Amino acid sequence: MTDTTGLAISFADVAGAAERIAGVAHRTPVLTSRTADAGTGGTLLFKCENLQRTGAFKIRGAYNAIARFTPEQRAAGVVAYSSGNHAQAIALAARLLEVRATIVMPMDAPAAKLEATRGYGGDVILYDRYAEPPEAAVARVLAERGGTLIPPFDHPHVMAGQGTVAKELIEEAGALDLLVVPTSGGGLLAGCAVAAKSLSPGCRVVGVEPETGNDAQRSLRSGAIVRIEPPRTIADGAQSRSVGQLTFPVMQRLVDDIETVSDAELVEAMRFFAGRMKLLVEPTGCLAAAAVLSGRLDVGGKRVGIVLTGGNVDLARFAALVQAA
Numbered sequence: 536m537t538d539t540t541g542l543a544i545s546f547a548d549v550a551g552a553a554e555r556i557a558g559v560a561h562r563t564p565v566l567t568s569r570t571a572d573a574g575t576g577g578t579l580l581f582k583c584e585n586l587q588r589t590g591a592f593k594i595r596g597a598y599n600a601i602a603r604f605t606p607e608q609r610a611a612g613v614v615a616y617s618s619g620n621h622a623q624a625i626a627l628a629a630r631l632l633e634v635r636a637t638i639v640m641p642m643d644a645p646a647a648k649l650e651a652t653r654g655y656g657g658d659v660i661l662y663d664r665y666a667e668p669p670e671a672a673v674a675r676v677l678a679e680r681g682g683t684l685i686p687p688f689d690h691p692h693v694m695a696g697q698g699t700v701a702k703e704l705i706e707e708a709g710a711l712d713l714l715v716v717p718t719s720g721g722g723l724l725a726g727c728a729v730a731a732k733s734l735s736p737g738c739r740v741v742g743v744e745p746e747t748g749n750d751a752q753r754s755l756r757s758g759a760i761v762r763i764e765p766p767r768t769i770a771d772g773a774q775s776r777s778v779g780q781l782t783f784p785v786m787q788r789l790v791d792d793i794e795t796v797s798d799a800e801l802v803e804a805m806r807f808f809a810g811r812m813k814l815l816v817e818p819t820g821c822l823a824a825a826a827v828l829s830g831r832l833d834v835g836g837k838r839v840g841i842v843l844t845g846g847n848v849d850l851a852r853f854a855a856l857v858q859a860a
Contacts, residue, residue, distance in 0.1 A: 698726025
């Protein structure tokens with residue numbers, strides 16, 4: 536078993552989260568494509584979290600976290616900040632668990648994600664992500680309303696819940712040579728690394744982030760957390776300024792590398808999934824796949840798990856991106 540001594544989570548935490556979210560989060564399908572295999576030389580196994588409840592993997596961590604609230608925390612409500620997918624997940628999980636949810640979201644968040652968050656029952660408060668960090672907006676909300684903050688990635692219960700993605704993938708597909716995971720603040724990457732290294736010890740784990748927002752890559756290679764300005768990228772779910780204090784130690788010990796991709800490569804991956812596999816995947820959800828399909832990662836002869844994190848993209852935006860390319 537992988538040594539997770541001193542880290543925020545262990546495989547036992549991931550297994551516990553899997554039990555907690557059973558019957559709430561979908562066990563999403565693992566799909567394949569002969570075209571993708573032929574083009575890359577690998578055996579690609581796509582874990583389709585774009586088909587998850589709320590359209591993204593985030594319900595796993597959100598539900599696991601709120602389900603562990605004390606009665607006092609349930610009464611006070613939950614507060615979160617997010618560009619959209621964590622927001623929707625917190626709103627839905629809170630509704631299912633009968634907890635009040637207040638969500639701080641950037642003003643330029645995709646309209647579909649804002650609408651969905653409100654539709655799930657979340658009380659949305661907007662802020663300007665380029666004028667202030669989300670922590671400042673959240674501090675005002677907590678001071679005014681109270682509640683328990685569940686951040687989008689730097690929380691052990693969130694990390695453990697996200698790790699169930701890799702747990703399910705390996706249970707269904709078997710041992711992997713490589714697991715490729717979209718990366719922002721590192722919650723999904725950290726959770727999946729713990730699960731993958733425990734269930735498939737020989738598996739390499741690689742995160743992928745936008746070229747313009749390579750803080751995780753720089754952090755892993757320098758040995759210290761690097762903080763950046765909000766990156767300008769179509770991958771709106773990967774615009775965090777830095778990895779987390781809890782996620783980074785897990786990445787240092789269990790993640791083998793971080794790769795980056797361009798926005799153009801994300802659009803090509805979106806086009807591939809829509810045209811060949813009949814899947815709608817948002818730009819952020821394509822990060823891992825783009826690194827493989829573009830050839831940035833050599834997967835020849837390898838069994839490769841690829842996480843598609845979400846499918847929450849405005850249809851007009853999707854069509855404009857693909858048409859422009």
